[in-house]
Amino acid sequence: TVITNDSSALKTSYEYIIVGGGTAALAVANRLSVDHTVLVVERGADMMDNELINDPFTPFGTMTACYLNMNGPPQVGFNGTRLFTLANGACLGGSSSINAMMGSRPTFAGMSAVEALGNPGWGWNDFLPFMQKSETFTPPNAAQRADGADYIASVHGFDGPVGVSFATPFVAPAMQTAAVNTTELVYGLSLSPDLGTGFSGGHVAHYYEHIHFNETLQADRRSSSAWSYLYPRTQQRAGLTVLTQHIVNSVLTKAATHGNITATGVLVQPALGGKSLTFKATREVVVSAGALNSPAVLQRSGIGNATFLKSLGITPVLDLPAVGANFQDQILLTNVSFPLAPSANTTNVTAGDKVLLGVVVAHPTATNAFGPNGTDIIQAALQNASAAFPLSVGGILNAESFSTQASIMANAYRIDHPIIELFYTPGSEVLKVWSQSVLPLSRGTVRINSTDPLVDPTANTHYLTVDVDIQIAIRMARGIAQAALTPPFSNLITPNALAESGVPGPDASDEQVRDWVLATYTPGIHFVGSNSMMPKELGGAVSPELLLYGTTNLRVVDASVVPLSVFPHTTLGIYGVAEKAADMILKAAVKS
């Protein structure tokens, strides 16, 4: 494999060109380059030896040159608006090089929902083998098992590139046991031996992470996409060239038959300055710049809402309004720390210097969260949700798309889809209990503001703009409060911890909890949907083969194609998407 930021010695033509060198991109590149020539163009740098990236105990918030914060537009808040920056990774490995490494998978109910939306071949049974193909799972060792970790071998992969394991040491084991026991009481859940089986059914589990054990260093290391699919000696490919620090301005296209277009290459701009250059693709172009940036690349290429493109002076080559619509993100309630009770100040309860997020995770269903009529309550809320706002801002292209998505989500909850996630993180002097929404119905847009590829697009999530999302967020906050008050976990924090944290207590009204939610929520950073895989009539941008509608050879393969936010955390699911995409691309190559 050639990895370089110098374009001068490169060929000008490749069979496949991949836009972006992130999570999905490097997985696709790895598989295609076994038998084909592939060029990956990544705007960020190669940060292979950066220990802030590679050390798994420095996740989430670790500032390196790979950590890119985009300014987001104002979002709904308490008595006004809130401003957020939207984080994403910008070096080889993309967001997998900076994420928190929490390794969750979608569920059977979630993938059934994706399939029901009009995507044959994307149900759980079809999808699981691709998640397994990407993975080398390391079973818990004897000490980790004694502390509660477990697994079910039949759902895992054992010879794929991505390392998935429980961290060593098994951080704060006594806190983990207390968290499991408390969560069982709060939500009526039971401990699942493995959170990746596809069945939620309401479970609490010890979290595994994207971590592998490095034999040479005798230490755990982050399994970023780059350290999984690109750098290891076993993954070297003579056909693969990776050009870093170069930004893809646009995909070059020409007219094809039946009004379609064909991608012929890419127009690239050196990030460090210099003349633009072009590369030719003889088979396909795969856009994999992530949910925040793939729509931007396409829009600069003249692919998107034609009226909007003309308003920026861009000549449309394909009128596809779904590019940049149906954009979604979950929300997080993370502004919560509970001071440690003095008696609990032991290394079995605290993290010491091992910072790791979310070591215990709970996925209650609607029934667990809202009581015996939970699924009916949520179904009614979803059915009554108004499409007016998402329609008016362009987040949804037609009312039928909104009602179809809402009713498919209701059905997923009726099976057993998790409605929220609650997770526990030990600090050195505090314990954190955070919560995350899973399947939001609010919809937003990603739109460029300029034809300059150095100007970030406006990614507007429109968080919490549909009422059902607020109702679920209120329940998230109440779950955090209950956890803080329920033994044995409550015994680990000070008696006044809940009051001091600012989280509304059990006596607070729904109005008060809502106000707190609006004042404190933050982005979930699991952006999906901005080039959704759905039928075109429902506002879809790509087909189940991930081909952009109206094109003969232009695919999108990254988080932007995921049409519903069914991955509680995105990465392991995205590897499954990438593996499935590579399989489809290679099959198409054999036919052609």
Ligand SMILES: Cc1cc2nc3c(=O)[nH]c(=O)nc-3n(C[C@H](O)[C@H](O)[C@H](O)COP(=O)(O)OP(=O)(O)OC[C@H]3O[C@@H](n4cnc5c(N)ncnc54)[C@H](O)[C@@H]3O)c2cc1C
């Ligand atoms: C801070 C943070 C914490 C997270 N925590 C978790 C977690 O704990 N667990 C989990 O499962 N998920 C987590 N996620 C989410 C997960 O990492 C992402 O959803 C996933 O990695 C996205 O993969 P992707 O392939 O769609 O895009 P990315 O991995 O973001 O890749 C896109 C790549 O394209 C490049 N690019 C963009 N535009 C251009 C252009 N014009 N030209 C060339 N290159 C371009 C970018 O630099 C980037 O490298 C987190 C994300 C963040 C940001």
